[in-house]
Amino acid sequence: MVFAHDTAMALQAAVTLVNSALEPVTLSSPEELDEFLSDFGYTGRHDGDQAEVDAVRATLPRLRELMTSDRDHAAALVNEMLFEAKALPQLSRHDGFDWHLHAVAPDRPLADRIIVETAMAMIDVIRADELSRLGVCADDDCKGLVLDLSRNRSRRFCSTACGNRNAVAAYRARQAAT
Numbered sequence: 001m002v003f004a005h006d007t008a009m010a011l012q013a014a015v016t017l018v019n020s021a022l023e024p025v026t027l028s029s030p031e032e033l034d035e036f037l038s039d040f041g042y043t044g045r046h047d048g049d050q051a052e053v054d055a056v057r058a059t060l061p062r063l064r065e066l067m068t069s070d071r072d073h074a075a076a077l078v079n080e081m082l083f084e085a086k087a088l089p090q091l092s093r094h095d096g097f098d099w100h101l102h103a104v105a106p107d108r109p110l111a112d113r114i115i116v117e118t119a120m121a122m123i124d125v126i127r128a129d130e131l132s133r134l135g136v137c138a139d140d141d142c143k144g145l146v147l148d149l150s151r152n153r154s155r156r157f158c159s160t161a162c163g164n165r166n167a168v169a170a171y172r173a174r175q176a177a178t
Contacts, residue, residue: 003121003124003125005097005100006100006101006117006121007120007121007124007125008121009040009041010117010118010121011121011122011125011147012040012147013040013042013117013118014067014118015067015134015146016036016040017036017056017059017060017063017114018060018063018064018067018144019145019158019159020036020057020060021057022143022144027057028053029050029053030049030050030052030053033048033052033053033056034046034048037110041097042110042113043094043095044105044106044108045106045107045108045109045110046110047110052109055109055110056110056111056114058111059111059114062077062081062115063114066081067118067122067134067145068134068135068136068145070131071126071129074122074125074126074131077119078119078122078123078126081115081116081118081119082116082119082120085103085104085112085116086104087103087104087116087119088103088104089101089102089103089120090102090103101120102117103116103117103119103120104116132148132153133148133153134146134147134148135148137156137157137158137159137162138156138157138162138166139157139158139162139165139166142157142158142162144158144162145158146158
């Protein structure tokens with residue numbers, strides 16, 4: 001399944017946000033949030049203060065719940081999130097990107113826009129019955145989220161570090177068995 005660019009970016013951003021709460025904690029300063037916003041192309045209001053960072057971090061449990069829920073619960077959460085934000089989807093074209101959806105005004109707080117953009121992206125995932133593209137890292141010691149946008153659905157680890165750690169462990173286990 002190939003998702004639209006804005007859907008894929010919103011999903012990747014949400015996974016990055018949720019995983020930022022794991023050790024070592026990242027996205028805890030205005031500077032780190034600036035970098036995140038730049039990496040994922042968020043536009044609109046950005047206060048650039050610690051209160052905004054704290055508000056974004058407060059969304060993480062809700063985003064994690066959404067992205068790890070079964071299809072029916074995810075649909076209910078999406079509806080709840082969009083209702084609470086009084087979302088009104090509209091087509092937008094800006095910054096070199098063709099028509100895509102925005103559902104809240106650009107002057108709304110960043111945390112609200114993140115919740116709504118993630119909910120809008122999850123609409124595509126739910127409608128396509130592609131929740132299997134989201135999961136928890138296969139590393140037994142990690143709780144990171146994995147977004148698998150590959151064709152063959154082969155991504156199992158949230159990061160290269162987790163993948164490498166497991167490859168080394170498997171290698172060592174094979175060497176010990178011989």
